[in-house]
Amino acid sequence: MKAKFTGHDTFPLRYGWLYKAINHLNSGGIFSSSDENCIRDSVVKLGVGKNMVKAIQYWAESSNVINAERTNNSVCHRITENGEYLFGNYGDVEGKDPYLEQPGSVWLLHFWLNFNDEQLTAYRYFFNYANVQHFEKMKLVEDCYEDAKRLVKSEAGNITTIKKDMDCFLNMYSKKIKISTKMVDEDHFTSPLTELNLIQDNSRSFYISNLTERPELPIQIFIYALLEFFKIETKDSKVSTIDFDSLLTKPCSPGRIFRLSESGLGQQLDEAQKYTDRGISWVDSLGLRQVSVSESLTKNTTKFLNDYYGKSNV
Numbered sequence: 001m002k003a004k005f006t007g008h009d010t011f012p013l014r015y016g017w018l019y020k021a022i023n024h025l026n027s028g029g030i031f032s033s034s035d036e037n038c039i040r041d042s043v044v045k046l047g048v049g050k051n052m053v054k055a056i057q058y059w060a061e062s063s064n065v066i067n068a069e070r071t072n073n074s075v076c077h078r079i080t081e082n083g084e085y086l087f088g089n090y091g092d093v094e095g096k097d098p099y100l101e102q103p104g105s106v107w108l109l110h111f112w113l114n115f116n117d118e119q120l121t122a123y124r125y126f127f128n129y130a131n132v133q134h135f136e137k138m139k140l141v142e143d144c145y146e147d148a149k150r151l152v153k154s155e156a157g158n159i160t161t162i163k164k165d166m167d168c169f170l171n172m173y174s175k176k177i178k179i180s181t182k183m184v185d186e187d188h189f190t191s192p193l194t195e196l197n198l199i200q201d202n203s204r205s206f207y208i209s210n211l212t213e214r215p216e217l218p219i220q221i222f223i224y225a226l227l228e229f230f231k232i233e234t235k236d237s238k239v240s241t242i243d244f245d246s247l248l249t250k251p252c253s254p255g256r257i258f259r260l261s262e263s264g265l266g267q268q269l270d271e272a273q274k275y276t277d278r279g280i281s282w283v284d285s286l287g288l289r290q291v292s293v294s295e296s297l298t299k300n301t302t303k304f305l306n307d308y309y310g311k312s313n314v
Contacts, residue, residue, distance in 0.1 A: 003148060003157045004119040005165040011055035012172035013063075014190045018109075019098045020046050021060035022079055022087040031057040031066075031077045062121070063112045082112060085302070096309040104218040104308050106192045107258070111225050114257045120152055122165040123173070126209075127259070128251035137205040141166050174199040174207060198259055213264035219271045220308035223280065225254040226272065227301040230293050244269075244282065244289030 024031070029045050031053075032038035042053045057077075060066040065083030069076045079089065086105065088095030097105040114127045125144045129151070132140065141163045148156035172191045200208045229252055230242055248255035248265050255265050269291060272280045279294040
């Protein structure tokens with residue numbers, strides 16, 4: 001893994017930013033961190049400041065809706081299949097939910113942000129490696145700093161940089177309560193990821209993030225995430241099963257990323273078994289918990305996203 005605790009200039013992801021990034025590229029715009037003319041053009045076209053342009057680019061790359069292709073000492077950004085699928089392609093492909101109006105779109109975006117074992121960030125550390133449900137911010141920063149030394153092959157970054165990234169992550173996922181009024185701070189409505197309620201700000205730098213059942217997680221999004229994880233776990237073999245604990249606790253697993261409890265994962269698997277007519281099935285017998293996945297399901301994981309958006313748009 002490589003460390004990537006910078007790049008967003010402390011701006012959390014905001015509503016509309018990913019759609020702006022896709023439209024910017026579709027209309028011939030260019031993201032560049034060095035060409036001043038390109039930067040000025042992006043500032044004008046996106047209608048935000050220079051630092052926010054960098055943040056928009058960072059979050060679009062981190063959520064895998066655009067990617068950077070490096071050739072001949074230059075960088076060219078292209079829209080990924082994920083970006084085209086959700087946000088659309090200029091004048092050609094209509095995105096399924098460019099304004100993130102469906103709850104499942106935010107869960108999907110959350111999965112895309114954290115389904116990454118190549119670059120370590122504060123949010124990926126929390127959702128894939130941290131084993132806490134109640135925590136104090138600086139303790140989490142220190143844990144991330146120590147674990148990054150083990151997880152990152154090169155320089156892991158300094159604790160000050162990690163703290164800034166952690167602040168950004170917590171602002172992006174939690175709604176801060178104003179102690180004086182007991183009201184939700186309106187500044188924290190700017191990120192769609194607060195809708196998931198995965199992290200609660202308990203005030204004075206203490207936070208809660210319980211492992212629970214998540215009945216609000218659409219089954220189609222869960223199945224998609226399970227199949228994507230299954231593919232990377234079994235890519236070098238021809239096995240058709242995966243153990244329950246891997247789905248619950250391994251980095252990049254749906255159990256980890258969606259903060260599911262054991263019973264929550266079991267309920268999702270029960271529902272997935274019915275939804276796929278046992279294309280996904282599991283057994284919990286004599287201490288053996290195994291999940292079987294039909295090979296045909298892994299060939300077209302987008303089918304389940306299509307199912308969700310077809311149902312959502314009725």
